[in-house]
Amino acid sequence: MNQRIQKACDGCRIRKVKCTGTRPCGQCNHLNLLCKFSVAKGHRLPPVRGRLLAQLRQVGTGASELPIPSSVAEQDNSDFFTRLLPDYERAAYPVNPIITSNEIAESILHMRTDPTHAALVYAFAAVTINLGQASWPLDGEISARIRDLMWRSLSARHQADPDDALREMPNSVRRIMTCIFLEICMMAFKRYDRSFTLLREAISMIQMLCIERLCSNSNLDLSAPELARRQRLYWEAFIHERFLTMVSNYPSILPPLRTGMPFEDPTIPLHVHIGFSRIIRLFLIMDDDFLAHWTAQDDPGQARREMTAAWIELKQEELDDDETSAAAETIGIHSGTAVAGLTELQQADLDITRAWLRTAIWQLAMSRCLLSSEPPTSCHEAMSLVFPVRRLSAQLRQLVARLEFKTSIAMHGFGILQKIFEITNTIADVMALVPASIATEKEEGVEHQRMADLLFLVKVLFSFERIDQVQKDIMKMKMENLKKLIPEFDFEGWSELSSCL
Numbered sequence: 001m002n003q004r005i006q007k008a009c010d011g012c013r014i015r016k017v018k019c020t021g022t023r024p025c026g027q028c029n030h031l032n033l034l035c036k037f038s039v040a041k042g043h044r045l046p047p048v049r050g051r052l053l054a055q056l057r058q059v060g061t062g063a064s065e066l067p068i069p070s071s072v073a074e075q076d077n078s079d080f081f082t083r084l085l086p087d088y089e090r091a092a093y094p095v096n097p098i099i100t101s102n103e104i105a106e107s108i109l110h111m112r113t114d115p116t117h118a119a120l121v122y123a124f125a126a127v128t129i130n131l132g133q134a135s136w137p138l139d140g141e142i143s144a145r146i147r148d149l150m151w152r153s154l155s156a157r158h159q160a161d162p163d164d165a166l167r168e169m170p171n172s173v174r175r176i177m178t179c180i181f182l183e184i185c186m187m188a189f190k191r192y193d194r195s196f197t198l199l200r201e202a203i204s205m206i207q208m209l210c211i212e213r214l215c216s217n218s219n220l221d222l223s224a225p226e227l228a229r230r231q232r233l234y235w236e237a238f239i240h241e242r243f244l245t246m247v248s249n250y251p252s253i254l255p256p257l258r259t260g261m262p263f264e265d266p267t268i269p270l271h272v273h274i275g276f277s278r279i280i281r282l283f284l285i286m287d288d289d290f291l292a293h294w295t296a297q298d299d300p301g302q303a304r305r306e307m308t309a310a311w312i313e314l315k316q317e318e319l320d321d322d323e324t325s326a327a328a329e330t331i332g333i334h335s336g337t338a339v340a341g342l343t344e345l346q347q348a349d350l351d352i353t354r355a356w357l358r359t360a361i362w363q364l365a366m367s368r369c370l371l372s373s374e375p376p377t378s379c380h381e382a383m384s385l386v387f388p389v390r391r392l393s394a395q396l397r398q399l400v401a402r403l404e405f406k407t408s409i410a411m412h413g414f415g416i417l418q419k420i421f422e423i424t425n426t427i428a429d430v431m432a433l434v435p436a437s438i439a440t441e442k443e444e445g446v447e448h449q450r451m452a453d454l455l456f457l458v459k460v461l462f463s464f465e466r467i468d469q470v471q472k473d474i475m476k477m478k479m480e481n482l483k484k485l486i487p488e489f490d491f492e493g494w495s496e497l498s499s500c501l
Helices: 010-015 026-031 053-057 078-082 085-095 101-110 115-132 141-160 173-188 192-208 211-216 224-248 270-284 288-296 309-329 344-367 387-401 403-411 414-433 435-439 446-462 469-485 494-499
Strands: none
Touching (some): 085 344, 101 115, 115 173, 141 173, 173 192, 211 224, 224 270, 270 309, 344 414, 387 414, 387 446, 414 469, 446 469
């Protein structure tokens, strides 16, 4: 019988593998890891599962750009979290303007003694690394760091729950944003089921805050900035829920906030307020009728509401109005340094979301046979079968062609990349299914420009490590089909790119 090992080294214990107990142990010696036996300490937060081998190799080296604390005893190292605050302000807060960096800093101070603060800090670190890195593979080192922090946050959240099942449910903006930060990270891994569960928990707590009643009650002690923040919290959940419905068909339950747009808040930067209000207006176009039409596409048992060409045109006109209004507001834009204008990150979010919504509305019209190869001039241009090719391909290429804009797209995380994929995928479908539509443009050389735009977008998509293999395979198949349909076009660089997939 094998002798029982009394104590495993830190690396084997964290990775949940059998340790030989020697110094160095067999596992660490084989993997060239630093073998360390930490002295047992008192009460602390739960140990971490799934530690990266790469992280263990970095113990004591300081080689990691965004170092995760390298042992259980160091897991609440405040310096690590404090160093993430500038990235949070730059990449996360402008599109999630609820919890300020000062509040995060306060939670870092209290995370050792309060699991609610600890849960928020771990979730903040996960979402900051997620959104703050220009690109990262789903199976690489950064991915594992994010998963590790998510697990710690979930564990701390469990500790923060009351021991007595009949005690009042604790509720706060911190607890709600912990759920939303974790939901954002789950979306990055396309775990829609977990995203939905976390978001519903956040929505339940938001509904218990009774925000509409608070806004109409002048006798409450809440300040005007705090009321505005809670309005933004409501709208944040509203936006996330509607996007999740679009990508997963899970139902949305939050109606638009009856008090309207968030109140102006002098405590947040003006461009943050403008950008956040703009994205709310875009998602308000996705009303209940829109979502019902969308989810009915994949649910044969769902009763289909009547959809008319007039409704399709109305939705496209709403997007036209939003685009015109946005152009009037986005003055003084400078890459990342706007004062009253929007930053590149915010502009990327707005412009690509608008193009994505146009594509979704076009797809709805296509599903009900409401489009025409040559619609009357009195109709909106989006009633054309080739609208994605004639307008959206060139427009999207212009948006992503700028280097700074591409960086902003990558830093925005899963949502923007998913939208770009959906638009590009639709453009490829149109070019394959309606080749005659672009063949009529040969004399002016426009046909080759359409293909050049599409090839550019596909190359951009493939440059992001977070595009998964299924999406790459889909685009590869469609591009190979287009090569056969349009043999005269020079697919420059495509063979080399596709061979690496």
